[in-house]
């Protein structure tokens with residue numbers, strides 16, 4: 001009984017699918033569509049549309065250029081005081097020129113959502129408590145302190161913030177004194 005029902009259902013199902021997918025109509029539609037497209041191309045309609053689209057795209061890119069930077073520490077930083085700014089002197093990438101290597105400050109060239117991340121390598125057995133600072137306010141915290149094993153400890157943090165044009169962002173020490181090793185310590189950010 002069940003088997004019969006199953007076979008019946010499969011038969012009906014396949015039958016329906018066949019009905020839906022037999023497509024003289026679709027074939028005709030495709031042919032029609034092709035001829036409409038060809039006609040449009042012939043009178044220049046679609047070609048013009050495409051040209052206008054790429055124009056609009058390049059205008060959009062000009063208004064929203066890529067903003068992305070990637071910088072590293074050149075010198076070891078010893079006993080950086082609370083609230084001190086970490087200045088990353090080596091600039092590997094600075095698209096949009098938001099980052100200033102003499103101040104360590106990134107200034108948002110335009111408003112939007114930005115992704116930042118930074119990695120700190122502490123000096124052997126030392127600590128570094130750093131934060132992303134936006135307009136003098138701590139926004140995201142990176143607690144880098146290994147009390148038990150005396151090691152060069154790497155700590156990373158990533159965060160996403162909404163910025164207005166001209167907002168200033170940097171990495172600062174939020175408590176204690178920070179001891180940070182060069183080269184392995186880096187800071188990067190980009191606009192979404």
Ligand SMILES: *[C@@H]1O[C@H](CO)[C@@H](O)[C@H](O)[C@H]1NC(C)=O
Pocket residue numbers: 100101102103
């Ligand atoms: C970086 O900041 C310093 C100090 O404010 C300023 O004199 C310099 O012109 C800035 N550099 C760039 C490339 O904006």
Ligand SMILES: CC(=O)N[C@H]1CO[C@H](CO)[C@@H](O)[C@@H]1O
Pocket residue numbers: 048049051052
């Ligand atoms: C609506 C619009 O901007 N149309 C333009 C698309 O591009 C062609 C060629 O550049 C122009 O002639 C149209 O005016």
